[in-house]
Amino acid sequence: xxxxxxxxxSVEREWYVxxxxxxxxxxxxxxxxxxxxxxxxxxxxxxxxxxxxxxIINAEKIRVTGRKEAQKNYYRHSQYPGxxxxxxxxxxxxxxxxxxxxxxxxxxxxxxxxxRKIIRKMNVYAGDQHPHMAQQPKTLSLD
Numbered sequence: 001x002x003x004x005x006x007x008x009x010s011v012e013r014e015w016y017v018x019x020x021x022x023x024x025x026x027x028x029x030x031x032x033x034x035x036x037x038x039x040x041x042x043x044x045x046x047x048x049x050x051x052x053x054x055x056i057i058n059a060e061k062i063r064v065t066g067r068k069e070a071q072k073n074y075y076r077h078s079q080y081p082g083x084x085x086x087x088x089x090x091x092x093x094x095x096x097x098x099x100x101x102x103x104x105x106x107x108x109x110x111x112x113x114x115x116r117k118i119i120r121k122m123n124v125y126a127g128d129q130h131p132h133m134a135q136q137p138k139t140l141s142l143d
Contacts, residue, residue, distance in 0.1 A: 006045035011038070013121075014052040015137035017130070020101065021058040023142060024065060029104035031142050032056065036109065036118050049117050055132050056124045060097035064089065074103060098124040 016035065020028055038044050038051035064072070072089040092100055101124050109115040123132065 004043070006043055006048045006050050008048070011041075011043065011050045015055065015132065015135040016052060016140040017055045017057065017132075017137040018140050018142060019058055019128075020056050021061040022063055025062050025100065025104055028056075028062065028142060029101065029108055032101075032105050032122065033108035035140075036105070036121055047114070049114060049121075051118060051121065053121045053135070053137075054123070055130050055137055056101055056122070057128050057130055058126075059101050059124050060093060060126045062097075062100060069093075074099070097126045 018028070018032065032054050034040060035054055036051045038049070041050060044050060069090050070088060074087050074089070074092050076085050077083050078085065087095075089100065102119075102122070105122060106115075106119050109118050123130065
């Protein structure tokens with residue numbers, strides 16, 4: 001028997017829409033990371049990008065458990081001495097609600113060039129509208 005290997009042109013990519021309203025952040029992020037990597041396909045290959053595109057809407061209505069709303073912090077650095085910036089989840093939700101889901105999913109992907117390529121297939125929107133109707137995305141329910 002011969003081992004089948006993935007070729008970049010052999011995968012038909014799907015587009016999925018996920019409504020994040022009232023979904024728990026971590027559970028949503030694990031499912032989205034799995035779809036982006038292609039682990040739901042029988043032809044999954046760890047060293048190749050064989051996943052699908054994901055559109056997430058209603059990012060501002062995502063839920064978290066416990067006291068994470070006030071205690072969870074997001075960090076970024078300006079690369080200058082003393083340039084560490086900190087923002088809580090509560091303020092991040094007000095200013096940039098898309099970054100909450102982006103950070104959660106990015107942390108579950110490989111930390112290399114493949115992970116950077118995979119994360120570009122995810123589109124997150126704060127509201128319930130998205131500009132990807134031409135791709136005819138399928139609605140995916142995570143309940």
